[in-house]
Amino acid sequence: MDTSAYRTNKNSRGYIYRYHFTSPQGNHPVIVFIHGFPSTSYVWRYQIEFFKEKGYGLIVPDMLGYSGTSIVLETAAYKHSLLAKDLLDILDAEKIQQVIIIGHDWGSAIASRFVQLYSDRVIAAGFFAAGFSVPNPKFDYETVLKFTKEKFGSDLIGYWDFFASEGADKIIEEHWDAFCGLVWADDPRTWDTHLSPRGAIKEYLLSGTVLPPASWYKEEDRQQQTNALLMGGFSGPLNYYKLLLSGLSNDDDATIPVEKYETDKPTFFGVAIEDFKAIIPVVKANFAKSCKNATIKDFETSHWPQLQAPDEVNKELLAWIESL
Template sequence: MAMDSNSYKDLKVSRGFNYHYYVATAREKSKQNLVFIHGFGVASQDWRHQVRFFQELGYGIIAPDSLGYGGSSIIRDPQQLKLSLIAQDIVEILQHENIQSAIFVGQGGGSPIISRVAQLYPEKVTAAAFLAIPYAATPSPFDLKQVLKIQKDTFGYELFGYWEFLAMDPDAPVIAISNFEAFFNLIYPDDPKSWISLFGPSGAMKGYLLAGPDAVLPSPSWFSAEEKRLQYTTLQAFDLSGPFTYYKAYLENVQSEDGQQSVPLDRYRLSKPVFYGYGTEDYISLPAIGKQAVQSFCDGEKLTIREFKANHWMHLQVPDDVNRTLLDWLQGL
C-alpha cells in the first residue's frame, strides 16, 4: 500500500531546489523523530513498510524524495549532488519542521547521505542505521578500472561494472525504460545470484537489457502482486536520468573531492550509536566489506550489526523482520 499522498509537503531549499517529503508528527514528546533516506528505487515510497510500522507506534517521520526522484527536483548536474550539499538540504527540511535532532535510517544510496549529515551536522543525529551500504567515512579518489580489478582479484567478479553504464552511457535511461521488464527483474532479482553475472561485471547490464525478450529474467516472486505493481509502475514513470546522475558524481570524483574539502579528519570516525544491517544474499554490497567499514570507523561499544536473509532490498523483501529488528535497536538506545 502506497504512503498517503496527503501527508506530503514541498519545500524549496536555499539552493533553489524543491524537495517533496512525507511528514508525520510524533504523537508524544517521548517518541523520537525518524528520518528515512532512500537509495535507488521508488523514492520515499521505498520506505512504505517502515513508515507505516513506526508511525503507528507514534514515532515522528520525515521521508524525503531525494533529488532526482519522485516529486523532488530532477538533477542532471553531478556537481549539485555533492553529499555536503544534500546534507545541508536535509538539515533545512528538519529546521523547517522544527526538528532539533533525529534518528536517521538509510538504505543503499541513502547511506552515504546520512553519513555526511552525521559528519557535518552531528548535533542533528541522535543515532544512525545503515541498510545494505554501511557508514562511509569519505570516498577516496575513484579509478573505476583499478577498483574493478581489485574486486575481481579479491571476490572473483567485478561488483561495480554497472556504474560505467548507468553513469557514462548517455543512452542508459532510454535503454532501461525501453526494456523495462528486463531492467526491473534485474534490479529486483528473483535469483539474487544473477547479480554476479548480469549486474556487477562491466558491460553485463547493458548486454542483458539489449538481449531481447527471451533473455528477460523471471519476475521477483518475493513481491506480492500488489507490491510489484506499485514498485513497477512507480519506477517506470520516473525520469531515470536523475537517479543515474548519482553514479556519475562518484565516477567523476565529485564525491571524493567534496568529502576531502568538507569533512574534517576528526569527523571521519562516527561516535554515535550505529546500526548496520546486511543481506546474506546481497552479491554487490557485500557484507564482508560493510562489516569491515563499520568496525573501522564506528564506536564498537555503540555498534549493532544484524543480518537478514534477504537480498539488497531487505526493507522491501523482509519488511517485518527489518521493522522488528530496528525497533529492538531503537528501544535499546
C-alpha cells in the same frame, strides 16, 4: 501509503523536495528514512506504517532526481554534502532539532555524510545493505575494479560505468520489465552474472531476456514504483553514479576532516547477506572499524531487506531504537 501525509519544501538551493511527514507523539523521536537507487520514499512503506503506529515522527523524502522532488540534470548538484544540506533544510523547515537517520543503498551514503557534517543533529544512524560511507578523496573507478577482481574474483561495481554512460537512461526506460526483473531479482545470484561484470547489464537489457521479479516484490509495489520512477525518467537518478565516475565526489569528500571518518554515535547496520555475499565479512569489519558504537544484524535477504523481510526489519529496528 497515505498520500495526504506528503508535503513539499523549497530548500535553500531552490529545489523542491517531496516527503512524507508524520508528527511525533509524546516523547518519541523523529526518524528520517532515506532511499537509494532506484526507488522512492515508497520503499519504506512498511516502516512508515509500523513506526507511525508506535508514535514516532517520520520524515521520508523522495531524494533529488526522483518522483515529486526536483529532477536536476546537473551532476554536481548530487554531491553528498549538498544532499545532506537538503535534508537539513527539511528538518529546519519542520523545526526538528535531532533525528534518527536511516539510509538504504545510496541513502546510506547520504546518511553517512549527514552524520559527518551535522552530528549535533543526529541521535543515532542506521544503514541497510550499504554501511557507513567513509570519504575517499582519491577514489578511482578503475583501481576499485582491479582490486575487487583480484580479491573477490568479480568486478562487483562493473555496472557503474553503464549507469554513468550516455543513453543509459533511455535503455533502462525502453527495457523496463527486464530492468525490474534484475533489480528486484527472484534469484539474487543473477547480480553476479547480469549486474556485476562490466558490460553485463547493458548486454542483458538489450538481449530481449526478461528475468522474473521476486515473489515478495508485490504487484502493487511494481506498479507504484513503475509510475513513480518513470514519471521523471532516469536522467536524474543516474547522477548518483555519474558523480563518482566524474571525479566530482572526490572534491566533495576532500572537504570532510579526517576526524569525521569515524563516529561514536549509536549505529545500526542491517546486513543483507544474500547481497554480494563474498564481500559481507569485509563490509562488516569496515563498519565496526568506523562505527564505535555499532549494532550489526543479519537479514536473510537480497538487497532489499525492508521490502523482503519487513516484519523482521521493523522488529530489530524498534529494539535498537528503544535501547538508545
